[in-house]
Each structure stands twice: as C-alpha cells, then as structure tokens.
Amino acid sequence: MFLRNFWYVAASDQEVCRQPFRRLILGEPVVLFRTEDGTPVAFEDRCAHRHLPLSMGTLVGDTLQCRYHGLRYDKTGACVRIPGQDMIPVSARVRAYPVVERYHWVWIWTGDPALADHDAITDYHWLDDPNWGAKTQYLHVKANWQLIVDNLLDLTHLAFVHETTIGNSALVEHATVKVERARSNVIVTRWIVDRPAPPTFVKVGKFTGNVDRWQIIDFVPPAFLRLDVGATPTGTGAPEGRRAGGISMRNLNAITPETETTSHYFWGQAHDFDIRNSRTTDTIVEQIRTAFLEDVAVFEAQQANLELMPNRPQTDINADTGVIQARRILDRLSREEQAMPAAGPEAAPGVAAE
Amino acid sequence: MSNWHRLASASDVLEGEAFSADLAGTPIALYRLDGQIHAIDDVCTHQYGVLSDGFVEGGTIECPLHAAQFDIATGRCLSGPATEDLRTYQVRLDGDDVYVLAPDR
Numbered sequence: 001m002f003l004r005n006f007w008y009v010a011a012s013d014q015e016v017c018r019q020p021f022r023r024l025i026l027g028e029p030v031v032l033f034r035t036e037d038g039t040p041v042a043f044e045d046r047c048a049h050r051h052l053p054l055s056m057g058t059l060v061g062d063t064l065q066c067r068y069h070g071l072r073y074d075k076t077g078a079c080v081r082i083p084g085q086d087m088i089p090v091s092a093r094v095r096a097y098p099v100v101e102r103y104h105w106v107w108i109w110t111g112d113p114a115l116a117d118h119d120a121i122t123d124y125h126w127l128d129d130p131n132w133g134a135k136t137q138y139l140h141v142k143a144n145w146q147l148i149v150d151n152l153l154d155l156t157h158l159a160f161v162h163e164t165t166i167g168n169s170a171l172v173e174h175a176t177v178k179v180e181r182a183r184s185n186v187i188v189t190r191w192i193v194d195r196p197a198p199p200t201f202v203k204v205g206k207f208t209g210n211v212d213r214w215q216i217i218d219f220v221p222p223a224f225l226r227l228d229v230g231a232t233p234t235g236t237g238a239p240e241g242r243r244a245g246g247i248s249m250r251n252l253n254a255i256t257p258e259t260e261t262t263s264h265y266f267w268g269q270a271h272d273f274d275i276r277n278s279r280t281t282d283t284i285v286e287q288i289r290t291a292f293l294e295d296v297a298v299f300e301a302q303q304a305n306l307e308l309m310p311n312r313p314q315t316d317i318n319a320d321t322g323v324i325q326a327r328r329i330l331d332r333l334s335r336e337e338q339a340m341p342a343a344g345p346e347a348a349p350g351v352a353a354e
Numbered sequence: 355m356s357n358w359h360r361l362a363s364a365s366d367v368l369e370g371e372a373f374s375a376d377l378a379g380t381p382i383a384l385y386r387l388d389g390q391i392h393a394i395d396d397v398c399t400h401q402y403g404v405l406s407d408g409f410v411e412g413g414t415i416e417c418p419l420h421a422a423q424f425d426i427a428t429g430r431c432l433s434g435p436a437t438e439d440l441r442t443y444q445v446r447l448d449g450d451d452v453y454v455l456a457p458d459r
Contacts, residue, residue, distance in 0.1 A: 179418065181409065318404050321418035
C-alpha cells in the first residue's frame with residue numbers, strides 16, 4: 001500500500017548532481033539529476049522510445065540523452081531531439097515529477113501533479129538551521145515502510161534492541177506514556193524521571209547521576225516521525241518545562257517506500273548543544289546509526305517472516321497504542337485515496353494531445 | 355465494615371480525562387463528566403487493553419487497542435470488538451476526597 005498524494009524524500013542534496021542516478025520510489029523508477037544552474041529534476045527512468053533507463057544516459061547541457069538511440073529530453077520530460085529526424089512525435093515524452101529541494105533533502109511528489117503543494121512539505125528545519133548542529137544519513141531497508149513507522153512509535157524496544165547505546169530497562173519499566181491523536185497526527189509523550197542515563201547520553205552529555213529523560217514522538221503521515229529527545233540532571237525541572245543543562249536533540253525520520261517490501265530510510269540527528277563542533281555531531285550520529293542498524297536487522301527479519309507466513313494474526317500489547325493509532329490514520333488515508341477519481345490525462349505519459 | 359476506599363483527591367480527576375486507580379486489587383478508572391465523577395473497570399473486556407490509556411470522546415471511553423467503546427456512566431459496551439459491559443462502582447465525594455465502594459466478595 002502506498003499513499004501517493006504526499007511529498008516524500010527522494011534523495012539527499014549531495015546525491016543529486018550532474019551524474020544522473022536511478023532510484024525506485026513508490027514502485028516507480030525515477031532518474032534524478034541537476035540542470036546546469038543546479039535545479040534538481042526527476043523523470044520517469046524509462047525512455048519513451050524503447051524503455052531503456054534514462055539514468056544510463058548522459059547529460060548534454062540541461063537535456064538528458066538516452067544511451068540507446070540518443071533521444072534527448074528537457075527538464076519538463078519532453079523529447080527535444082531525435083537524431084536523424086526533424087519531427088518529434090507528440091508522444092515522445094516522459095513523466096516529470098515535481099521536486100523541491102529543502103532541508104538538504106530533495107523531495108518528490110509521485111501523486112496527482114495538480115495536488116502538489118509546496119506548503120505541504122513536512123517541516124524538518126532543524127536539519128538546516130544555524131541554531132542546531134545536524135547531519136543526515138541514509139539506510140536501505142529490505143522491509144515494508146510501515147514496519148519502520150511502527151518502530152519509531154513504540155520506544156519500549158530501546159531497552160532490548162539498543163542496550164549499548166540509547167536503551168536501558170527504565171525506558172520500559174518506569175516510563176509514563178501519554179498518546180494524543182488528531183485526525184492526521186499522533187503524538188506520544190514519554191517521560192522517565194530520576195533514572196540512570198543510557199550509554200549514549202552519558203558519553204555525549206557527560207551525566208554522572210540520574211536524569212529526567214523525555215521522548216516526544218510526533219507522527220504525521222505517511223511516514224514522518226520527528227522525535228524531540230533528551231535529558232537533564234534529575235530534579236532540575238524538566239517535566240515542568242525547564243530544560244536546564246543536559247542535552248536536547250531531534251531524531252528526524254523520513255521513510256520513503258521503495259517497493260512493497262523495501263524502503264529508503266532517510267534520517268538525521270540535530271543537537272542544540274555544542275552546535276559548531278562537528279565531532280559532537282559525528283559522535284552522536286555514529287551512536288544513533290549503531291542503534292538504527294540494530295533496528296534494520298529487526299525489520300528485515302520481521303519482513304522475512306511476514307513473507308513466509310502472510311496474514312498471521314498478531315497480538316497487541318499496551319505499548320502499541322501509538323502504533324495502532326498511526327496505522328488507523330494510514331488505513332483511512334488509503335481508503336480515501338482509493339476512493340478518489342483517477343488523475344487526469346496530464347499524468348499519463350505518451351498520450352497524444354488532441 | 356466499610357468497603358469505601360479513598361482513591362483520589364477531587365482535583366486529581368479532570369473533566370474529560372481518565373484517572374487510573376487501584377480498588378482493592380481491581381484496576382479501575384475515575385472520570386469526571388459534566389462535573390460528576392464516575393468509576394468503571396479499567397481493563398477492556400476484549401483483550402485487556404488499558405482503557406485509561408484510551409480516548410475520552412463525549413461520554414464514552416475508547417480502548418486504545420481495538421477501538422471498542424464503552425459508556426462511562428453505565429459501563430455499557432457500545433461497540434465491538436468488545437461484547438461485555440464494564441462494571442461500574444459507586445462514588446462518594448467527602449470534601450476533597452473521592453471514595454469508591456468496593457463490591458462484597
């Protein structure tokens with residue numbers, strides 16, 4: 001199940017350059033490159049002539065030339081040159097996707113182009129903000145995107161999967177949890193008061209005693225999870241709203257489905273302490289990456305079982321409240337999208353104009 | 355012998371929010387609706403979800419796991435997948451203290 005009428009992260013800004021590259025996004029092959037003035041472009045990665053991926057071709061100025069017979073396409077996806085002939089058939093065009101560069105990510109819209117509104121791009125400003133140190137990463141995951149969404153909404157798993165970095169038993173045994181929901185939003189607020197800090201926090205925050213730790217998970221569909229996480233020395237008023245000393249970070253996740261069984265996991269970490277120290281940024285990101293690789297092993301093993309034994313019943317536990325509320329929103333959005341009339345002729349490539 | 359248990363201060367029980375408590379070993383929750391305090395079982399009769407972790411909508415509580423709904427004032431099960439009603443308990447206010455009557459064994 002894919003929700004198409006949403007912006008997704010297609011790539012990091014660094015990946016998109018003058019060398020075209022291919023990525024599967026929501027099951028569709030896409031070629032990404034930049035024009036000479038640096039504008040990112042995304043097309044269907046398939047020549048309208050004989051289907052070769054255009055990503056195997058070369059850029060000639062602002063046009064992408066197919067490796068097979070040399071057809072050239074401009075940034076709107078229209079073929080503008082066919083070697084050996086002057087007339088270009090109207091059907092010689094490929095679908096061009098709306099793309100926007102923001103927060104060091106390149107965002108793509110694969111739904112009905114008439115509905116693409118730049119204001120709907122989820123806010124990840126911490127990744128591009130002088131008040132924060134931040135870095136982004138990419139992980140390829142051989143698992144369905146919803147398994148990753150589930151993982152970020154139930155943080156009790158940290159105590160079992162990430163004991164060497166961000167987890168400890170206090171997270172599951174001593175947390176107070178509140179789940180709030182709105183029509184298309186779920187917020188899970190977790191507090192662990194007066195408990196030991198996990199190894200990553202000790203390393204980065206230099207805590208010597210117990211801490212008050214918070215984890216506030218904000219989910220917006222389809223797969224954006226922005227976590228406000230951190231800790232202060234216990235008893236300094238954090239649960240009452242005072243974050244004095246300690247550390248405060250944002251763990252920012254943007255999952256883009258590749259296929260029904262694989263995903264592009266874009267994520268970043270931002271910190272508001274020691275912001276100009278790139279070694280701090282690197283240490284934090286390395287710790288979180290270690291944890292996320294542990295999650296990837298979990299997702300891929302879940303996926304393998306789900307493929308061997310589809311549609312087995314599953315049991316819900318109390319920690320699943322946030323996970324379940326997010327899935328209900330996604331199910332509703334899927335029903336609504338399926339009930340919409342199909343997009344107009346502009347969205348179908350190769351249809352001759354009347 | 356009195357089976358009334360003091361479980362909360364009146365100020366603990368906010369309008370439209372659940373306050374979970376232990377009534378002599380039984381998990382219950384207190385709710386304030388239109389100024390009146392009600393006490394009902396806190397464990398969903400379907401698959402043991404914690405109702406006080408759920409969602410208060412008007413006079414109903416929705417289980418956070420599978421969305422079964424119960425009427426707070428009467429404990430009646432209003433929608434599946436649950437089918438059994440919740441028990442309700444008598445509540446008495448004495449000054450700022452909220453007392454709940456535990457049923458005889």
